[in-house]
Amino acid sequence: MSDFLSDAFQIISNRSAATEEKIERLKQAKREIENEKDQAYVEIKKLLHPSLDSLWEGTEANTFDESRQEAYEYMKRKILYQYDYYIVQIDWEISQLQLQQNTLDFASTIAHQADRLWSQGEEAAEAYGRKLNELKGWLF
Template sequence: MSYSDILYSLSQTISSQSADVDEKISRLKKAKKDLVNEQHAVENEWEKILDPDLGQSWTGNRADHFDKARRGAKKEIEQTFQEEVEQYTSQIQQKINLLEMQRESLRVASYLSHEAGGLLHKGEEAYAAIEHKFTEIRKRLL
Protein backbone atom coordinates (compact mmCIF):
# COMPACT_ATOMS: atom_id res chain seq x y z
CA MET A 1 0.00 0.00 0.00
CA SER A 2 1.48 3.34 -1.01
CA TYR A 3 1.67 6.42 1.16
CA SER A 4 -0.96 8.15 -0.94
CA ASP A 5 -3.31 5.17 -0.39
CA ILE A 6 -2.67 5.30 3.34
CA LEU A 7 -3.24 9.04 3.40
CA TYR A 8 -6.46 8.68 1.41
CA SER A 9 -7.69 5.96 3.79
CA LEU A 10 -6.87 8.04 6.86
CA SER A 11 -8.56 11.10 5.37
CA GLN A 12 -11.70 9.07 4.64
CA THR A 13 -11.73 7.73 8.20
CA ILE A 14 -11.33 11.25 9.62
CA SER A 15 -14.11 12.57 7.41
CA SER A 16 -16.45 9.73 8.31
CA GLN A 17 -15.79 10.00 12.03
CA SER A 18 -16.16 13.80 11.92
CA ALA A 19 -19.55 13.53 10.23
CA ASP A 20 -20.64 10.93 12.78
CA VAL A 21 -19.55 13.09 15.71
CA ASP A 22 -21.23 16.19 14.25
CA GLU A 23 -24.49 14.28 13.81
CA LYS A 24 -24.37 12.98 17.39
CA ILE A 25 -23.71 16.47 18.74
CA SER A 26 -26.59 17.86 16.71
CA ARG A 27 -28.99 15.17 17.94
CA LEU A 28 -27.93 15.64 21.56
CA LYS A 29 -28.34 19.42 21.37
CA LYS A 30 -31.82 18.95 19.92
CA ALA A 31 -32.70 16.44 22.65
CA LYS A 32 -31.49 18.87 25.31
CA LYS A 33 -33.53 21.71 23.79
CA ASP A 34 -36.62 19.49 23.54
CA LEU A 35 -36.19 18.42 27.17
CA VAL A 36 -35.98 22.02 28.36
CA ASN A 37 -39.05 22.94 26.28
CA GLU A 38 -40.95 20.00 27.77
CA GLN A 39 -39.89 21.09 31.24
CA HIS A 40 -41.40 24.53 30.65
CA ALA A 41 -44.62 22.99 29.35
CA VAL A 42 -44.92 20.72 32.39
CA GLU A 43 -44.20 23.58 34.77
CA ASN A 44 -47.14 25.45 33.26
CA GLU A 45 -49.38 22.44 33.94
CA TRP A 46 -48.43 22.03 37.61
CA GLU A 47 -50.95 24.59 38.74
CA LYS A 48 -53.75 22.45 37.33
CA ILE A 49 -53.03 19.93 40.10
CA LEU A 50 -54.55 22.44 42.50
CA ASP A 51 -57.69 22.95 40.36
CA PRO A 52 -60.39 23.43 41.23
CA ASP A 53 -59.74 25.78 44.09
CA LEU A 54 -61.77 24.49 47.00
CA GLY A 55 -62.30 27.95 48.48
CA GLN A 56 -65.13 28.35 50.97
CA SER A 57 -67.38 25.76 49.35
CA TRP A 58 -65.60 22.84 50.94
CA THR A 59 -64.52 23.18 54.55
CA GLY A 60 -63.66 21.06 57.53
CA ASN A 61 -61.00 18.50 58.40
CA ARG A 62 -61.51 16.40 55.27
CA ALA A 63 -61.18 19.48 53.08
CA ASP A 64 -58.05 20.60 54.92
CA HIS A 65 -56.54 17.12 54.71
CA PHE A 66 -57.38 16.81 51.01
CA ASP A 67 -55.97 20.25 50.19
CA LYS A 68 -52.79 19.53 52.17
CA ALA A 69 -52.35 16.20 50.37
CA ARG A 70 -52.91 17.85 46.99
CA ARG A 71 -50.31 20.54 47.71
CA GLY A 72 -47.88 17.87 48.93
CA ALA A 73 -48.37 15.87 45.74
CA LYS A 74 -47.73 18.97 43.66
CA LYS A 75 -44.54 19.73 45.57
CA GLU A 76 -43.34 16.12 45.23
CA ILE A 77 -44.01 16.07 41.48
CA GLU A 78 -42.24 19.39 40.97
CA GLN A 79 -39.17 18.32 42.93
CA THR A 80 -38.90 14.89 41.31
CA PHE A 81 -39.40 16.23 37.81
CA GLN A 82 -36.89 19.05 38.26
CA GLU A 83 -34.26 16.67 39.65
CA GLU A 84 -34.73 14.24 36.78
CA VAL A 85 -34.62 16.95 34.14
CA GLU A 86 -31.47 18.42 35.68
CA GLN A 87 -29.88 14.95 35.75
CA TYR A 88 -30.78 14.25 32.11
CA THR A 89 -29.65 17.64 30.86
CA SER A 90 -26.39 17.25 32.76
CA GLN A 91 -25.80 13.82 31.23
CA ILE A 92 -26.58 15.15 27.76
CA GLN A 93 -24.20 18.08 28.25
CA GLN A 94 -21.43 15.73 29.42
CA LYS A 95 -21.86 13.64 26.27
CA ILE A 96 -21.83 16.80 24.14
CA ASN A 97 -18.61 17.93 25.84
CA LEU A 98 -16.94 14.56 25.21
CA LEU A 99 -18.00 14.59 21.57
CA GLU A 100 -16.74 18.14 21.12
CA MET A 101 -13.35 17.04 22.49
CA GLN A 102 -13.41 14.15 20.05
CA ARG A 103 -14.32 16.54 17.23
CA GLU A 104 -11.36 18.75 18.12
CA SER A 105 -9.06 15.74 18.06
CA LEU A 106 -10.40 14.89 14.60
CA ARG A 107 -9.70 18.46 13.46
CA VAL A 108 -6.09 18.05 14.55
CA ALA A 109 -5.94 14.72 12.72
CA SER A 110 -7.33 16.40 9.61
CA TYR A 111 -4.72 19.14 9.84
CA LEU A 112 -1.99 16.52 10.22
CA SER A 113 -3.28 14.64 7.17
CA HIS A 114 -3.10 17.86 5.14
CA GLU A 115 0.48 18.34 6.31
CA ALA A 116 1.26 14.75 5.39
CA GLY A 117 -0.23 15.37 1.95
CA GLY A 118 2.10 18.32 1.52
CA LEU A 119 5.07 16.19 2.54
CA LEU A 120 3.97 13.44 0.17
CA HIS A 121 4.36 15.81 -2.73
CA LYS A 122 7.95 16.58 -1.72
CA GLY A 123 9.07 13.05 -2.49
CA GLU A 124 11.22 10.42 -0.86
CA GLU A 125 13.19 12.77 1.41
CA ALA A 126 9.97 13.48 3.26
CA TYR A 127 8.92 9.85 3.81
CA ALA A 128 10.24 9.75 7.40
CA ALA A 129 8.25 12.86 8.22
CA ILE A 130 5.19 11.35 6.56
CA GLU A 131 5.47 8.19 8.65
CA HIS A 132 5.67 10.36 11.76
CA LYS A 133 2.51 12.26 10.67
CA PHE A 134 0.68 8.98 10.04
CA THR A 135 1.58 7.83 13.54
CA GLU A 136 0.25 11.09 15.00
CA ILE A 137 -2.97 10.80 12.97
CA ARG A 138 -3.55 7.22 14.10
CA LYS A 139 -3.15 8.28 17.73
CA ARG A 140 -5.88 10.89 17.23
CA LEU A 141 -8.22 8.34 15.71
CA LEU A 142 -8.04 5.90 18.61
Template structure:
Protein backbone atom coordinates in the same frame (compact mmCIF):
# COMPACT_ATOMS: atom_id res chain seq x y z
CA UNK B 1 -0.52 0.58 -1.51
CA UNK B 2 1.51 3.74 -1.75
CA UNK B 3 2.18 6.00 1.17
CA UNK B 4 -0.04 8.76 -0.28
CA UNK B 5 -2.97 6.39 -0.84
CA UNK B 6 -2.62 5.05 2.71
CA UNK B 7 -2.75 8.58 4.06
CA UNK B 8 -5.77 9.36 1.86
CA UNK B 9 -7.53 6.25 3.19
CA UNK B 10 -6.83 7.34 6.76
CA UNK B 11 -8.06 10.83 5.90
CA UNK B 12 -11.31 9.37 4.54
CA UNK B 13 -11.77 7.27 7.68
CA UNK B 14 -11.27 10.31 9.91
CA UNK B 15 -13.82 12.27 7.87
CA UNK B 16 -16.36 9.45 8.21
CA UNK B 17 -15.83 9.33 11.97
CA UNK B 18 -16.11 13.11 12.16
CA UNK B 19 -19.41 13.04 10.25
CA UNK B 20 -20.68 10.35 12.63
CA UNK B 21 -19.69 12.40 15.68
CA UNK B 22 -21.33 15.54 14.28
CA UNK B 23 -24.51 13.54 13.61
CA UNK B 24 -24.51 12.23 17.19
CA UNK B 25 -24.05 15.74 18.56
CA UNK B 26 -27.05 16.96 16.59
CA UNK B 27 -29.22 14.04 17.75
CA UNK B 28 -28.33 14.65 21.39
CA UNK B 29 -28.97 18.40 21.01
CA UNK B 30 -32.39 17.63 19.54
CA UNK B 31 -33.21 15.29 22.43
CA UNK B 32 -32.05 17.94 24.91
CA UNK B 33 -34.31 20.58 23.31
CA UNK B 34 -37.29 18.21 23.49
CA UNK B 35 -36.67 17.44 27.16
CA UNK B 36 -36.22 21.14 27.93
CA UNK B 37 -39.58 21.80 26.27
CA UNK B 38 -41.20 19.05 28.36
CA UNK B 39 -39.54 20.54 31.45
CA UNK B 40 -41.02 23.97 30.71
CA UNK B 41 -44.45 22.42 30.13
CA UNK B 42 -44.16 20.56 33.42
CA UNK B 43 -43.35 23.76 35.29
CA UNK B 44 -46.51 25.39 33.92
CA UNK B 45 -48.56 22.33 34.86
CA UNK B 46 -47.16 22.32 38.40
CA UNK B 47 -48.40 25.84 38.90
CA UNK B 48 -51.86 24.82 37.69
CA UNK B 49 -52.20 21.89 40.10
CA UNK B 50 -52.78 24.15 43.10
CA UNK B 51 -55.46 26.24 41.37
CA UNK B 52 -58.08 27.15 42.21
CA UNK B 53 -57.35 27.91 45.83
CA UNK B 54 -59.96 26.45 48.12
CA UNK B 55 -61.75 29.16 50.02
CA UNK B 56 -63.25 29.04 53.49
CA UNK B 57 -66.65 27.96 52.13
CA UNK B 58 -65.29 24.64 50.92
CA UNK B 59 -64.75 22.57 54.05
CA UNK B 60 -65.27 19.06 55.27
CA UNK B 61 -63.72 15.64 54.70
CA UNK B 62 -64.09 15.74 50.93
CA UNK B 63 -62.38 19.13 50.76
CA UNK B 64 -59.56 17.96 53.04
CA UNK B 65 -59.04 14.74 51.07
CA UNK B 66 -59.06 16.66 47.81
CA UNK B 67 -56.55 19.19 49.11
CA UNK B 68 -54.27 16.42 50.47
CA UNK B 69 -54.33 14.53 47.16
CA UNK B 70 -53.70 17.72 45.26
CA UNK B 71 -50.69 18.46 47.48
CA UNK B 72 -49.36 14.93 46.85
CA UNK B 73 -49.80 15.36 43.10
CA UNK B 74 -48.01 18.71 43.29
CA UNK B 75 -45.11 17.23 45.26
CA UNK B 76 -44.76 14.25 42.90
CA UNK B 77 -44.90 16.44 39.82
CA UNK B 78 -42.41 18.88 41.34
CA UNK B 79 -39.96 16.05 42.08
CA UNK B 80 -40.24 14.70 38.55
CA UNK B 81 -39.98 18.04 36.78
CA UNK B 82 -37.28 19.57 38.94
CA UNK B 83 -35.34 16.40 39.64
CA UNK B 84 -35.55 13.90 36.85
CA UNK B 85 -35.85 16.31 33.93
CA UNK B 86 -32.92 18.39 35.15
CA UNK B 87 -30.93 15.18 35.61
CA UNK B 88 -31.69 14.12 32.04
CA UNK B 89 -30.73 17.54 30.73
CA UNK B 90 -27.42 17.40 32.64
CA UNK B 91 -26.67 13.94 31.25
CA UNK B 92 -27.32 15.16 27.72
CA UNK B 93 -25.12 18.23 28.25
CA UNK B 94 -22.29 15.94 29.39
CA UNK B 95 -22.78 13.75 26.31
CA UNK B 96 -22.69 16.80 24.05
CA UNK B 97 -19.46 17.95 25.72
CA UNK B 98 -17.86 14.51 25.27
CA UNK B 99 -18.87 14.33 21.60
CA UNK B 100 -17.60 17.88 21.00
CA UNK B 101 -14.28 16.91 22.58
CA UNK B 102 -14.09 13.89 20.31
CA UNK B 103 -14.94 16.12 17.33
CA UNK B 104 -12.14 18.51 18.28
CA UNK B 105 -9.68 15.62 18.53
CA UNK B 106 -10.75 14.28 15.13
CA UNK B 107 -10.42 17.74 13.58
CA UNK B 108 -6.93 18.03 15.03
CA UNK B 109 -6.01 14.60 13.64
CA UNK B 110 -7.40 15.59 10.26
CA UNK B 111 -5.27 18.74 10.21
CA UNK B 112 -2.18 16.77 11.16
CA UNK B 113 -2.92 14.22 8.45
CA UNK B 114 -3.40 16.94 5.84
CA UNK B 115 0.03 18.28 6.71
CA UNK B 116 1.48 14.79 6.29
CA UNK B 117 -0.28 14.26 2.96
CA UNK B 118 0.96 17.60 1.61
CA UNK B 119 4.46 16.86 2.81
CA UNK B 120 4.33 13.35 1.35
CA UNK B 121 3.07 14.57 -2.01
CA UNK B 122 5.78 17.19 -2.20
CA UNK B 123 8.29 14.39 -2.73
CA UNK B 124 9.98 14.51 0.66
CA UNK B 125 11.09 11.19 2.04
CA UNK B 126 10.57 11.94 5.70
CA UNK B 127 7.18 12.52 7.34
CA UNK B 128 6.47 15.43 9.61
CA UNK B 129 5.82 14.21 13.11
Protein backbone atom coordinates in the same frame (compact mmCIF):
# COMPACT_ATOMS: atom_id res chain seq x y z
CA MET C 1 -0.97 10.99 -1.86
CA SER C 2 -0.31 7.61 -0.25
CA ASP C 3 -3.02 5.02 0.22
CA PHE C 4 -2.70 5.34 3.98
CA LEU C 5 -3.11 9.10 3.86
CA SER C 6 -6.09 8.82 1.54
CA ASP C 7 -7.64 6.27 3.91
CA ALA C 8 -6.88 8.55 6.87
CA PHE C 9 -8.72 11.47 5.26
CA GLN C 10 -11.69 9.18 4.57
CA ILE C 11 -11.73 7.84 8.15
CA ILE C 12 -11.50 11.34 9.60
CA SER C 13 -14.27 12.60 7.34
CA ASN C 14 -16.60 9.69 8.13
CA ARG C 15 -16.01 9.83 11.87
CA SER C 16 -16.39 13.59 11.91
CA ALA C 17 -19.70 13.45 10.05
CA ALA C 18 -20.99 10.69 12.35
CA THR C 19 -19.93 12.63 15.44
CA GLU C 20 -21.57 15.83 14.22
CA GLU C 21 -24.78 13.93 13.48
CA LYS C 22 -24.80 12.45 16.99
CA ILE C 23 -24.22 15.89 18.52
CA GLU C 24 -27.09 17.39 16.53
CA ARG C 25 -29.43 14.54 17.45
CA LEU C 26 -28.57 14.95 21.13
CA LYS C 27 -29.10 18.71 20.95
CA GLN C 28 -32.51 18.11 19.38
CA ALA C 29 -33.39 15.57 22.08
CA LYS C 30 -32.30 18.06 24.74
CA ARG C 31 -34.54 20.77 23.24
CA GLU C 32 -37.47 18.36 23.20
CA ILE C 33 -36.88 17.35 26.82
CA GLU C 34 -36.62 21.00 27.87
CA ASN C 35 -39.93 21.70 26.11
CA GLU C 36 -41.52 18.69 27.82
CA LYS C 37 -40.13 19.87 31.16
CA ASP C 38 -41.67 23.31 30.65
CA GLN C 39 -45.01 21.75 29.72
CA ALA C 40 -44.87 19.37 32.70
CA TYR C 41 -44.25 22.31 35.02
CA VAL C 42 -47.31 24.10 33.60
CA GLU C 43 -49.39 20.96 34.16
CA ILE C 44 -48.06 20.44 37.68
CA LYS C 45 -49.00 24.00 38.64
CA LYS C 46 -52.59 23.15 37.72
CA LEU C 47 -52.71 20.88 40.78
CA LEU C 48 -53.00 24.02 42.90
CA HIS C 49 -55.99 25.41 41.02
CA PRO C 50 -58.63 26.41 41.61
CA SER C 51 -57.98 28.00 44.95
CA LEU C 52 -60.77 26.97 47.30
CA ASP C 53 -59.82 29.22 50.22
CA SER C 54 -62.83 31.51 49.94
CA LEU C 55 -65.30 28.69 49.18
CA TRP C 56 -64.31 25.97 51.56
CA GLU C 57 -63.24 26.18 55.19
CA GLY C 58 -62.64 23.80 58.06
CA THR C 59 -60.70 20.64 58.75
CA GLU C 60 -61.64 18.94 55.49
CA ALA C 61 -60.57 21.99 53.51
CA ASN C 62 -57.25 22.18 55.34
CA THR C 63 -56.61 18.46 54.83
CA PHE C 64 -57.45 18.77 51.15
CA ASP C 65 -55.17 21.79 50.68
CA GLU C 66 -52.31 20.06 52.51
CA SER C 67 -52.73 16.93 50.41
CA ARG C 68 -52.89 18.95 47.24
CA GLN C 69 -49.76 20.89 48.22
CA GLU C 70 -47.93 17.64 49.05
CA ALA C 71 -48.94 16.18 45.69
CA TYR C 72 -47.71 19.33 43.96
CA GLU C 73 -44.34 19.25 45.75
CA TYR C 74 -43.90 15.53 45.10
CA MET C 75 -44.69 15.84 41.40
CA LYS C 76 -42.50 18.89 41.05
CA ARG C 77 -39.52 17.16 42.64
CA LYS C 78 -40.05 13.84 40.91
CA ILE C 79 -40.79 14.97 37.40
CA LEU C 80 -38.55 18.00 37.20
CA TYR C 81 -35.64 16.11 38.78
CA GLN C 82 -35.95 13.39 36.15
CA TYR C 83 -35.97 15.91 33.33
CA ASP C 84 -32.92 17.64 34.81
CA TYR C 85 -31.17 14.28 35.14
CA TYR C 86 -31.75 13.51 31.45
CA ILE C 87 -30.58 16.97 30.44
CA VAL C 88 -27.36 16.59 32.44
CA GLN C 89 -26.76 13.16 30.87
CA ILE C 90 -27.26 14.59 27.38
CA ASP C 91 -24.94 17.53 28.13
CA TRP C 92 -22.28 15.08 29.31
CA GLU C 93 -22.62 12.98 26.17
CA ILE C 94 -22.43 16.10 23.98
CA SER C 95 -19.23 17.12 25.80
CA GLN C 96 -17.72 13.69 25.17
CA LEU C 97 -18.61 13.87 21.49
CA GLN C 98 -17.18 17.38 21.22
CA LEU C 99 -13.92 16.06 22.67
CA GLN C 100 -13.95 13.35 20.01
CA GLN C 101 -14.61 16.01 17.39
CA ASN C 102 -11.65 18.06 18.66
CA THR C 103 -9.45 14.96 18.40
CA LEU C 104 -10.63 14.40 14.84
CA ASP C 105 -9.92 18.05 14.01
CA PHE C 106 -6.40 17.62 15.35
CA ALA C 107 -5.96 14.40 13.36
CA SER C 108 -7.16 16.26 10.27
CA THR C 109 -4.53 18.94 10.84
CA ILE C 110 -1.84 16.26 11.10
CA ALA C 111 -3.13 14.59 7.92
CA HIS C 112 -3.00 17.90 6.03
CA GLN C 113 0.56 18.47 7.26
CA ALA C 114 1.52 14.98 6.08
CA ASP C 115 -0.12 15.65 2.72
CA ARG C 116 1.88 18.85 2.35
CA LEU C 117 5.10 16.97 3.17
CA TRP C 118 4.17 14.21 0.69
CA SER C 119 3.82 16.77 -2.07
CA GLN C 120 7.29 18.17 -1.31
CA GLY C 121 8.97 14.97 -2.41
CA GLU C 122 11.99 13.04 -1.12
CA GLU C 123 13.53 15.83 0.95
CA ALA C 124 10.51 15.73 3.22
CA ALA C 125 10.15 11.92 3.32
CA GLU C 126 11.51 11.55 6.86
CA ALA C 127 9.22 14.27 8.23
CA TYR C 128 6.36 12.67 6.30
CA GLY C 129 7.05 9.34 7.99
CA ARG C 130 6.96 10.98 11.41
CA LYS C 131 3.65 12.67 10.60
CA LEU C 132 2.15 9.37 9.45
CA ASN C 133 3.21 7.68 12.69
CA GLU C 134 1.73 10.57 14.66
CA LEU C 135 -1.50 10.29 12.68
CA LYS C 136 -1.67 6.52 13.28
CA GLY C 137 -1.47 7.22 17.00
CA TRP C 138 -4.49 9.52 16.82
CA LEU C 139 -6.64 7.34 14.58
CA PHE C 140 -5.94 3.79 15.67
